[in-house]
Amino acid sequence: MAVLAMRDALNQALREEMKRDESVFLLGEDIGLYDGSFKVTRGLMKEFGEKRVLDTPIAEEIIIGTAIGAAMSGLRPVAEMMTVNFIMVAMDQVVNAAAHIRYMFGGGTKVPLVIRTPGGGGHQLGAQHSHSHENWFAHVPGLKVVAPGTPADAKGMLKSAIRDDNPVMFIENEGTYAIKGEVPDGEHLVPLDKNEVKRPGDDITICAHSRMLIVAMDAATELEKEGISAEVVDMRALRPLDMAPVVESVKKTSRLITVEEGWRSYGVGSEIASRVYEEAFDYLDAPVARIAAAEVPAPYNKRLEKIAFPGKADVIVTAKALLGKN
Amino acid sequence: MKVEQRAADSKSKEALTDKTSLLNLYREMLLIRRFEEKTAEMYQLAKIGGFCHLNIGEEATIVGTISALRRTDYVYSTYREHGHAIAKGIDPKAVMAELFGKETGTSHGRGGSMHLFSEENRFYGGYAIVGEALPIACGSGYAINYKETDEVVMSSFGDGATNIGAFHESLNVAKLWHLPIVFVCVNNLYGMGTAVNRASAVTEIWKKACAYDMTSERVDGMDVLAVRRITDQLVARAREKHEPSLLECVTYRYRGHSMSDPDTYRGKDEIKEWQTRDPILSLGEHMKKQKLLTDEEIERIDEEITSQVEDAVKFAEESPDPDPKDLYRDVYAGEGAA
Ligand SMILES: Cc1ncc(C[n+]2csc(CCOP(=O)(O)OP(=O)(O)O)c2C)c(N)n1
Ligand SMILES: [Mg+2]
Secondary structure (H helix, E strand, O other): OEEEEHHHHHHHHHHHHHHHOOOEEEEEOOOOOOOOOOOOOOOHHHHHOOOOEEEOOOOHHHHHHHHHHHHHOOOEEEEEOOOHHHHHHHHHHHHHHHHOHHHHOOOOOOOOOEEEEEEOOOOOOOOOOOOOOHHHHHOOOOOEEEOOOOHHHHHHHHHHHHHOOOOEEEEEEOOOOOOEEEEOOOOOOOOOOOOEEEEOOOOEEEEEOOHHHHHHHHHHHHHHHOOOOEEEEEOOEEEOEOOHHHHHHHHHHOOEEEEEEEEOOOOHHHHHHHHHHHHHHHHOOOOOEEEEEOOOOOOOOHHHHHHHOOOHHHHHHHHHHHOOOO | OOOOOOOOOOOOOOOOOOHHHHHHHHHHHHHHHHHHHHHHHHHHOOOOOOOOOOOOOOHHHHHHHHOOOOOOOEEEEEOOOHHHHHHOOOOHHHHHHHHOOOOOOOOOOOOOOOOOOEOOOOEEEEEOOOOOHHHHHHHHHHHHHHHOOOOOEEEEEEOHHHHOHHHHHHHHHHHHOOOOEEEEEEEOOEEOOEEHHHHOOOOOHHHHHHHHOOEEEEEEOOOHHHHHHHHHHHHHHHHHHOOOEEEEEEOOOOOOOOOOOOOOOOOHHHHHHHHOOOHHHHHHHHHHHOOOOOHHHHHHHHHHHHHHHHHHHHHHHHOOOOOHHHOOOOOOOOOOOO
């Protein structure tokens, strides 16, 4: 067990899988010679060569398309989209091709492909570099979508994603690459379809994924000081969406908050809330509260940006309100 | 219309002269023609649903290119791909069954006319988004180089697709990464109702490869021997030197864009004129002149092929629909996937 930053945990997963399986290769913009925009792929081109760590032109459709064709032809590509904002120009390849190919060809082929890409705001990068879109992908049958929030899960889920026979959207977050945590050495696999309680509690359930998991954990620590015991459920598996730990938790706490970094409408929280209404309506003592980004294109100004994205204070205020403790 | 050839000597020396080879080309083209005629009939009888795009008129382009490949070579195509699938060796029965939406179809009725597929024949699919398959074809090319094997990829698309970004991104990396790909542009002069000169600043598609310093050729896509001859060269180039190329085949679709196109944007005379250069009749005439074929043989071949197509329809008719309980099958690969 070593303490690693998220980016190094991801790097370790890539290195281990590339060593384990010759058919695994990486492709993306500036992932090789430049070592990656966020240094997740640092040192890998040096170690594995230019064929297995392919620097591509700035051509997103080609990155995803090449990965799909290579996957159908027997390889296991891991494509990096520099940020999730840029995948918009390749959405056809992701949705109409990667997600649908297996089904529309009657199961005649498969697309074992991982697309790694970070979203997230809070760095004054404005409207075209700050958003989170995991719900867009989680809407699509044929894709798997995961968004880990700890270094250990990042390593374990990336290794599982590379071994999976389906296209997996592996959503990272620019705000978490430097976050540190204990990471098991060597063979550490985390399933792609299991959510889990990251912090047990009795009074209220907070579910969150990716960077918002960290926000939720911090909020729970603060709430504890005020005598509120919050249970935090990590929603790292978004599609397929594992609801079991949320439903179980709500049956205990009767109150639920969802936290996400993307916009609220049609968001991850909307889906979780619907499913809780379907599966545990009678257990709820209050409507599900959704915390999400303000519905504006991310502003540049620091103060505006700060209020546009959810933070610890939002979670605390909402939790107290739900418990009638404001 | 006279198509100016790029390959200066492409008519002077034919790749194939022996009777068996020529007969194979002839039979293959006729099979596609009769298959497509029957498909139109079945569509009108509502046996086939959805969109349905025919290859009638384009047989020389299809057969001339795909016959130059091995079974293990990859072919990517578009929604106008019944002929490509058959030319790549897929049983017409499985193609017709797919058009009928049956479980015995190439894609078990999940794909339909626009999404034929066969791993066994390395027919890597019909794609219904214009230009989408070119980047994916590059991926097969990359895999070939990666595994150091000697297959070739053929990526076939329309003239309309050459105006979309994916075309340019694909040519760029194919050249940059030395991918063993032959890009085949089936220039049938229209993208739906829009003529090439109303959609493309450059109407001779082969020229677009110049931007990528890529070998490219233009050929009369109604002349199967010319198409085959130039394709042989480009395939060899891809296989041996890992050099990609763009081949523009100038051809014509006799029917509308799809079965639901009333065809109001072009003159009847234009269609008639192209029909005088029919690829199947032309090869038949050529072979008769060479004393390789007689009218009686032509008639016999037609009967054989017509009954092969009848068999395909019978097979499709008698095949079962997919079982409703299998609606969710193959959304995901692997066990426990949901
Ligand atoms: C991206 C995209 N835009 C529009 C369409 C609708 N559409 C289908 S086929 C077609 C014409 C394509 O023409 P061309 O590439 O020349 O191929 P052809 O049909 O002539 O074989 C259009 C506009 C589509 N399928 N995909
Ligand atoms: Mg066209």
